[in-house]
Amino acid sequence: MEIAIIGGGAAGFMAAITAQKTDPASKVTIFERAQKVLAKVEITGGGRCNLTNSFAAITDMKQAYPRGDKLMKRLMKTFSYEDTYKWFEKHGVPLVTQEDECVFPKAQDAHAVIDCLVRQARELEITVCCKHRLTDICQKENGSFELMFENASHRSFHRVIVTTGGSPHARGLDYLARLGHKIEQPVPSLFTFNITDRSFCNLMGTVADPVVTAIPGTKMRAEGALLVTHWGMSGPAVLKLSSYAARWLAEHDYKSPLAVSWTGRRTRQEVVEELLQLQTINPRKQLGTLHPLGLPSRLWLYILNKLGLNTAKPWGEIGRKTLNRLVETLVNDQYTIEGKGSFREEFVTCGGVSLQSVNVKTLESKVCPGLFFAGEVLDIDAITGGFNLQAAWTTGVVAGLSAAIR
16 A cells, blocks of 8 residues: 655654554655755754643643644544653653743754654655645545646555645645635734834833733633734744634734733732732832832833833822722733734644544545545644644644554
């Protein structure tokens, strides 16, 4: 049996390795359109490769996977994050779990992961063909598949696993739509926010942690560190929210109100009590010299200036009305998103092949038996923290196992 893997990324290699090990008599070939494989793995996690997460902070899979959470919960029974950890350590890649629950190679180098996958493929005699851009798939009457490539070559295979990653445009998935698959409109996920308030952007480099960001009028909110940039906002609290709100923001042309609680999960009453205590203990201290709640001093001075408060005014002279204005800004500061930035090259796409078009147990196409999917080409995407690569490993294993069963 000949099995084709379309896409030489994380999901593609895991699918290929799994299929070859499951059916050693089969012949597995990886086709990659670029000049080299695993290019996205090389840059993920700032080049250190955040390859999974401990999931210790995840109580509901929806927290990690805004799209595809139910499917991921099911597929994790076959290949979980614990299995990922064991798999890489077994194959010569020691791992470490950081305080934020992100898992990295102990070497702190993505090439440890890349070398491991490439070595496994080589040992299993999996063929890797780079500079092969797929243009179409045709299923023959006997159930096999004819693959057409940009260089005009044709190849036939018994089984095909598509692992091409996220497509920036729906037209990139036209060949799958022609076969009868439903395509969810691709839109960006994991991006930064453009904020046009120049006085705020002058705080670039300032980090507030933790904060809570939210889209007013919706239930979408995220918690984590927020980084002020020269164009607006970045950091986990922003990237997570962009993931949760990916489709909503696309529908609103990336223009939206944004609420920021600089005090994290603290309630309004808790903030009031902390400020009153600070005022009681330090009545003669100037507003600008004593920044509360662990806020960065530059951010605190910006908030005072935003409210028109004199930084030289003593804390003891702050009345209840002014205190309430301070509290309101600290727990519900208002901004306007005026567009999206790009998260370096580690972009993630929301959308792709609809999960309605695949068998949720095997990831096999419902309309083309023998055709399977894995990775971001599916309508599965996650927040930052190693969850997207975990989806690649999990779906790759499931698709590889399923495709190799005769």
